[in-house]
Amino acid sequence: MINFNGTLFPQEKEILTADNRGLKYGDALFETLRCVNGALFFWEDHYFRLMASMRILRMEIPMEFTLEFLEEEIKRTISANDEDTGATRVRLTVFRKDGGLYTPATNDVSYVIETSTLESPFYLMDDSPYEVELFKDFYVNKDMLSNLKTSNRVLHVVASVFSKENGYANCLLVNTDKQVVEAINGNLFVVKGNQIKTPPLSDGCLDGIIRKKLMEIISSSEEWELLEESISPFELQKADEMFITNSIQGIQPISKYRKKEFGSSVAKGLVGKLNAKARLAQTS
Structure with missing residues (x-):
């Protein structure tokens, strides 16, 4: 399942339009983080980096975009994908809503949350040739x-x-x-x-x-x-x-x-x- 603006959709569901500004102009930010047994690794650091980045890009930060709100939406998505236990990779993408050319029609944003399973709950050292x-x-x-x-x-x-x-x-x-x-x-x-x-x-x-x-x-x-x-x-x-x-x-x-x-x-x-x-x- 994918979380698009708080609504859960199947992975195969087409939810973005051809006018998506992340697609057209790279007008998007994302955070990638680990979640283990329902606990997000360094979540506060990820959250505050995202908020600071949104301000720098002059995106409008929604009133509901609190630390607690986004954490709950991430965990709801993890639960919908039956990944409550073990390790999960989370990607939270925020992009300006459709419209405009280089100049946006609006500074309001949408978000997408995606999750996938990781093998280990801990950071492991890979000794393979690199x-x-x-x-x-x-x-x-x-x-x-x-x-x-x-x-x-x-x-x-x-x-x-x-x-x-x-x-x-x-x-x-x-x-x-x-x-x-x-x-x-x-x-x-x-x-x-x-x-x-x-x-x-x-x-x-x-x-x-x-x-x-x-x-x-x-x-x-x-x-x-x-x-x-x-x-x-x-x-x-x-x-x-x-x-x-x-x-x-x-x-x-x-x-x-x-x-x-x-x-x-x-x-x-x-x-x-x-x-x-x-x-x-x-x-x-």
């Missing part, structure tokens, strides 16, 4: 729009096609200053010695929820030093370890970049702390 390469055909802009999780992801789509065609597991994207920004589907962390570096938002990376949580974990650790600094492509082959973060996988270690192979000991240590933080958020 080779990446730089994608340099197009560049990420260094602006606030790049920080938002919009449906306008054509650069990431083209990069994923390049990745598949060339046998890579993922690609690393660079900005207009030729600095490494992020992966196709998540934020990037680079380990060198006792320092863990991730690009700043000002470089154009996504303002990721797991990025934020991992930065909190690293900052509170006496073992590691967190650096929020630009990453040059020349640093990648000198790194001890690299990994990607997102809300569904948690932490994905990179095993190879060009001729350099990497370990995953730091990532393995951090995934346990991330799971602990997620469990704490569930009970708070």
Whole structure:
């Protein structure tokens, strides 16, 4: 079942029109998150990111769009799909209602909630070979729009096609200053010695929820030093370890970049702390 503006429809039901602004102009935002046994991982962070993003895009936030209302609609959709127990992937998409050309006919919004089953309730470490390469055909802009999780992801789509065609597991994207920004589907962390570096938002990376949580974990650790600094492509082959973060996988270690192979000991240590933080958020 799919939840469209509070009404549940079968998956195969056609509910969007040819005038949908998400389709025509990429005029949409989305949040992807985990739900385990009815508890949404880091829901407050996802909710407040969505609200801030809607304000930046000048979308009208409905009065009923409270934290509690959207949480209940998500859980109602999960229940309708018989996914109350175990782990569920949730995607909440918000888009401006139909009408207008570049200039919208209205700033009012609609929403769609979709769910699907995940294998594990916890973030698991995948030790499979995971080779990446730089994608340099197009560049990420260094602006606030790049920080938002919009449906306008054509650069990431083209990069994923390049990745598949060339046998890579993922690609690393660079900005207009030729600095490494992020992966196709998540934020990037680079380990060198006792320092863990991730690009700043000002470089154009996504303002990721797991990025934020991992930065909190690293900052509170006496073992590691967190650096929020630009990453040059020349640093990648000198790194001890690299990994990607997102809300569904948690932490994905990179095993190879060009001729350099990497370990995953730091990532393995951090995934346990991330799971602990997620469990704490569930009970708070």
